[in-house]
Amino acid sequence: MATARDYLLSDALPHIWCPGCGHGTILGALLRAIARIDPPKDDVVMISGIGCAGRAPGYLDFNTLHTTHGRALAFATGVKLASPERRVIVITGDGDAAAIGGNHLIHAARRNIGVTTICFNNSVYGMTGGQYSPLTPLGAFATTAPYGQVEPAFDLCELARAAGASFVARGTAHHAVALTDLIYQALQNDGFSFVEAISQCPVSYGRRNKLGNAAQMLRWQRDNTVNVKAAAKMTPEQLQGKILTGVLHHAVRPEYARSYEQLVARLGAEREGKS
């Protein structure tokens, strides 16, 4: 039985993440979910963009590719289409996925290409020191929102679902065991899977917004999220301001790379038939 530890490169550690960062917890959940499936390491291609989350693949014993800012899904599309037999996983952040990479996200979802995407959402650009992202809540403070965020935030899960993702889920660093299970389900989905994993950034976001230390930010995650199953029994008033977690959407749709393989096979058969 594989464990998360099997995938970590001890000589590539320690990681660069700040004390109290939720990214290690989310990476742990991802690795435990992979261990449950236990694929050959050679079959896994893990791709990331730029930012704090983007550094994760560098600590792992897979085929790992740390690309340019926002473009991980575009690189992943090339990998998956060229090698449909590989298990392709993208690690991205909220700025990487929702701002500079937003176009690639909606088109990867539309194609339903077989890529599992985990968005480490810490509500801020952490690597560059705390600028607002498209997922920074309205009114929150950031170095580039010194008077409070004026722009409304995306609901990235709604965006992915509307664009055509066949599996959409949201979890948090606080609910690490549940998150592992959500990522496991995402990895099992045959098509484009999107998991938003809410992380905490005490250094560049929490401090500026008086959210306390990492433990207090984790408690915030607990107190402000509701699982979709529980939400079904709650009133709109009770759900006011709450963030939904759990499997938000699951639909069966043809996976893009396989559809293209079928086209190749059909054209081959037509040619054989003619000759």
Added chain:
Amino acid sequence: MEPARLVQGNEACVQGAIAAGCRFFAGYPITPSTEVAELMAERLPRLGGKFIQMEDEIASMAAIIGASLCGAKAMTATSGPGFSLKQENIGFAAMCEVPCVVVNVQRAGPSTGGPTAPGQGDIMQARWGTHGDHPIVVLAPYSVRDTFDLTVAAFNCAEDLRVPTIVLLDEVIGHMRERVELPGQSEVRVVDRRRPDPSRTAPEDFVPYAHTPDLVPEMADFGSGYRHHITGLNHDERGRPFASPAEVDRLVRRLNGKMSLAAQRWGLFQEVATADAEVLVIAAGSPARSAKEAVRSARQAGIKAGLLILQTIWPFPAVKVADLASRARVVIVPELNLGQLVGEVERYACRGRGEPRVVSLTRVDTELFPPAQIYEALREVR
């Protein structure tokens, strides 16, 4: 040799790519390169290859890098505005040593410019479009047949050196149709990247960015057992982003050292009547066609004219230019821009024995050089 056919430049590019082994294409529609994508969409799936129209130019560049890392020979095609958008990921390919071919069918610029009008304004962008010191090879065909040959060469060069290679067409060559005989598959020399051999290199001994004396480390496909990390960050020989200043220095110098290798192995040019040329025309792309005719007329008129056609523009063929220019009295450089190539000619033309006068002929009015215009220049300076 295939029977003679009427072939468009963009089609010859596709034929050359497929003959060189291209089986993956990602692109985005843009005039005047769109025929390349259209033909790839039709032909690749019939050959077991893959075509995808990505959401933008940036994504197309990213996708071909991803496919190349899986072992596929991959290409994208674009024109000026799209070429600008691809630049960041072209730099990624240079840094991570990912073989790939980018076709840029140049149009008149700047900005949206003239989508169906010829231009050569991207000569400097092709070399220096992405940030940082980086290696890149740029080949510029001057005819339909040359487009086939140089597209094959571009794939071979990319595989040989692990550098992104640009096929710098211009709108005239891309859209021109001419009667050509293209070589059959058996006549095409195909180069493949060197991969680690499992019988010699165990996965734990594989060093993906080894600073080998030949400057080009072996490249392992994703899934072939040689798991390693690839990053656009400064990296050490193992691909890890923890390089010391000395290791970064070594990496950047090794990468750029590939330009010398490219000059030796992929420095391509053609000479017309240069042996005794006192007036030398140096040209690339469509102006070379007009120059060929002008030089022929000039010889008939008794002018000792010659022509150097640069097929490889980057690395700039400095040795050849210096040699021929040193024997000439005047060097004329016609180009469809305000003088990009001529600056390089001036850098090297005066390094030999003589000191030729360098004359820059430029056009940015979206029209071609008629042979008569170059002929007149030859007559004036005789």
